[in-house]
Amino acid sequence: MSDNTRFACNGKHFTLIRHPAKHQHVSLQAWDSADELIIDHIHTALNGSVGECIIFNDDFGTLGCYFAAQTPCWVSDSWIAHRSLADNLAGNDIPMQLAADERVASPVKAIDCLAPLPASPDTVIIKIPRTLALLEHQLIALQKVITPHTTVIAGAKVKTITRSVLALFERYIGSTNTSLAKKKSRLIFTTVSEENIAQTATSPYPTTWQTEAQNGQPLTITNHANVFSRQSLDIGARFLLAHMSVTNNERIIDLGCGNGVLGLNALALAPQAKVTFVDESFMALASAKANVAANFPDALGQCEFIPSNCLDGLKQKQVSNFSKVFCNPPFHQQNAITDHIAWQMFTDARTVLARGGQLVVVGNRHLDYHVKLKRIFGGVTQLASHQKFVILCSAKR
Template identity: 45%
Template sequence: MNQANTSLTLNNQTMELLRYPARLQHKSLQAWDAADQYLINHLHESGLIAVNQPLIFNDEFGALGCFLATQQPVWVTDSKVAQLALEQNLARNGLPLEGITQVNSLSPLPYAPLVLLKLPKSVAMLEYQLQQIRQLASPDTQIIAAGKVNQVTSSILALFEKYIGETKTSLAVKKSRLIFSRATAPCIEARADLLSWPLENTPFTLRHHANVFARNQLDIGARFFLEHLPEVSGKQVIDLGCGNGVLGLSLLHNSQPGSLTLVDESYMAVESARLNIETNLPDQASVCQFIWSNCLEQVQQRADTVVCNPPFHQQNTITDHIAWQMFTDSFDRLSKGGELRIVGNRHLDYPQKLKRLFGGYQVVAANNKFSILSAVKK
């Protein structure tokens, strides 16, 4: 691993920072970006680095949490990977975990004199978080956001003005920019911002929190997968990367699994899946459990079947390490004779990964964009 990609020095303070999981970090990737550096440097130059109990949103790998750890921050995330990265990097730098209050993305938030926000990928998530911030902020609250220049668009600035109030930006440094906002706009009640729509050809309605993948419509990979799900009657089933829970919901509707575990690294996804099963199939909710986990790291039970629609990106980075961990974790949890069934874009190298792990695979179905692949643990 290249040392230049793990060591960050700012204002005579050095942190050793790794992405999570460290064993899968590519040597070209870092656990911070130029926006993190710009924000931390600004806090030092302005004296805000000394403000106690700042509120930190969307710190992808814990860089902000580590540099501000002695200020007892309240650290807000939707991502289990981000949470695990923070804990890993605090330990790596000899910083106490107890000094940081970790809060999930749907929990109430305390007042804070300083709010630091890394711009999320999802505009819906940004709107939800800006509403949260405005509820707890006064005109004296320092609100600073950071992101890449191409994220700081006129439409994003308009959201800050709508939900927070007076807004201005910094000059660009290393293709990053800061946003400064004051709480002068009228408060709009922060809400879970659930978006709902009917699932076609079913009696079900799907509901989605702000940061759920394919929140606005059924994604085309899942649509194809729904036509080729396995028979799981009486089996112990895991829906890995469950998103809104649509695959698990369909398995419950069409089969009678002995148990169904729905897993995602997004807290909002897990809670959306829980909501969708409890409202659409309340009589079957008792066989389900919902786990916020990085792949299957936080899941203990074994399975007869794992279904998975793996992502091929982490935030804004294209990567295949998430799919690889999903496949290896599934192999480890599957009982002998158990099946992993996945959907993936045909151009991705999933067949070779499955062949390497399972010794072989079958193509269940394919169209011009996706393949449904099955691998059985021998």
């Protein structure tokens, strides 16, 4: 096992991976210096005891594993984070149980960001997420359950701890200060204010806005806090919408669906098509389901909403009868720029497509997706292009 999987802190030793381990780049590891600072502070200031604890946004389960013996509630919007937690508990011989939805049930209680939080926690640990709106959603939810006796500790890379981040803690929780920077990370300490938690703020999320499908049909779009392009249609999706082709007898996948706008467009073009929405974000899937219900309520029965790392969930079922996969791939995982997600999305799509089925991808020109697609599928066709984006199509032979 390589050095980037061995984590040691305050006398505890773990082997930690990023799910899926087979795609983990040798330069990436499952923890960062903010995890170490949080653990060191709790060891020093709280004698290692967190009591009744809630842990937010633990990217790959490092904090969940470290504090597993204290049975924390563990909150993440990411399916990959949930799978990483399960993998790392198992990989370190920590006895665990999984719930029916494959999330960890014990010793860590793993939930998503739309589930209710346990009341009156002694300690709250927050890894600052990439999305400011998600942090705001979480702090508003916390405001309803914390007490003046709750210890609130947050951590992140220095560049992530902006004035906007600190202002959210001040607004919803109480007076806030930070530690000195160490290894390019620092901590946030917030003293819970009785006045703040008495406010019970109303969340501005989810947000709702209007757009239209390729055929002009109006669409009402609802986006939860952690969903990409939360207030309008992003440029890549808008470009792909104009060039989608779907017929009623097709089974399609909206891969990395976000709010589900590509799948919604498919239903507008072909009301009897069967659409599978796949994303690793629970908030994305909740948004997509709400949007189908609002715009195509009669089509809910022909739609699926699957949390998955790329298309692992469908590959495990050995499904290979889809006619089209539409995809606007991400090129980052948490704070790391990476192309392995696009690679896996493309190879997974080839696996689940029927012979002759097509993968249709939109992406920035500079990402060179045509090279990857040609290697995986043996050929690629450019369907459309403009100054910034290109739409590519590869068929399974």
